[in-house]
Amino acid sequence: MNAPVIADPAPGETAPDRADGAGPLVLALPKGRILAECGGFLARAGVHPAADYEDEDSRRLRFPTDDPGLDVVRVRPFDVATFVAFGAAALGICGADVLMEFDYPEIYAPLDLAIGRCRIAVAAPVAALAGGAELVHPARLSRVRVATKYPNVTARHFAARGIQAEIVHLNGAMELAPGLGLAPLIVDLVQTGSTLKANGLAEIEVIADVTSRLIVNRLALKTQPELIGAWIARFRAALHTPGAAR
Numbered sequence: 001m002n003a004p005v006i007a008d009p010a011p012g013e014t015a016p017d018r019a020d021g022a023g024p025l026v027l028a029l030p031k032g033r034i035l036a037e038c039g040g041f042l043a044r045a046g047v048h049p050a051a052d053y054e055d056e057d058s059r060r061l062r063f064p065t066d067d068p069g070l071d072v073v074r075v076r077p078f079d080v081a082t083f084v085a086f087g088a089a090a091l092g093i094c095g096a097d098v099l100m101e102f103d104y105p106e107i108y109a110p111l112d113l114a115i116g117r118c119r120i121a122v123a124a125p126v127a128a129l130a131g132g133a134e135l136v137h138p139a140r141l142s143r144v145r146v147a148t149k150y151p152n153v154t155a156r157h158f159a160a161r162g163i164q165a166e167i168v169h170l171n172g173a174m175e176l177a178p179g180l181g182l183a184p185l186i187v188d189l190v191q192t193g194s195t196l197k198a199n200g201l202a203e204i205e206v207i208a209d210v211t212s213r214l215i216v217n218r219l220a221l222k223t224q225p226e227l228i229g230a231w232i233a234r235f236r237a238a239l240h241t242p243g244a245a246r
Helices: 034-044 077-085 096-102 126-130 151-159 194-198 218-223 225-238
Strands: 025-030 062-064 070-075 091-095 107-112 118-125 143-148 164-169 185-190 201-210 212-217
Touching: 025 034, 025 077, 025 225, 034 091, 034 212, 034 225, 070 077, 077 091, 077 096, 077 107, 077 212, 091 096, 096 107, 096 118, 096 151, 096 201, 096 212, 107 218, 107 225, 118 126, 126 201, 143 151, 151 164, 151 185, 151 201, 185 194, 185 201, 194 201, 212 218, 212 225, 218 225
Parallel strands: 025 070, 025 091, 143 164, 143 185
Antiparallel strands: 062 070, 091 212, 107 212, 118 185, 118 201
């Protein structure tokens, strides 16, 4: 991969904490299903956070590791990119879906970690598909209402097909939207499809396959190239150790 082109910092912009006397670097990790996979990857990189970082009941959100130069924080998956983009964390592990949605120019994503595999998909009610309803066949539409937590990804996807998408922005429970008349289509993150099936929905189109990426604050990389570069190299090496995802 080519080296990133990194812009000069804006006036007043500051880099994240350093490990050279100003405190350890911070690595932002996503809560939820990906956290366990992150733990395995970190272990292969020789990084072991405090034992309670995987405990969803722990009230702590910042955890030391056995490397004095690195702490980890546990945040909502959608917030990982924001923490890194704004310099609260120098590094993060983030789904490609979040990067597609926010498209922060302050973020560089040097490594595909090949964990957290899933996809962003369009789904519709099985009954409507079986009945040939126009509103669930995007190729026949010029306008459609879609419920999703990915308004930007969704709008771009349908616009590329010449369809104007009216977005109903939800933060969860998208599967309820068609049955309650909120929207005939949803765009959501799908792993096995079991939740869709349990709610009478079926995938009709995959927008993008998703894996988790190592992300870096560009200003941190510019101002601390040796330190941040060493962490990138360390995580890259972990991808090639036994047990690494492929």
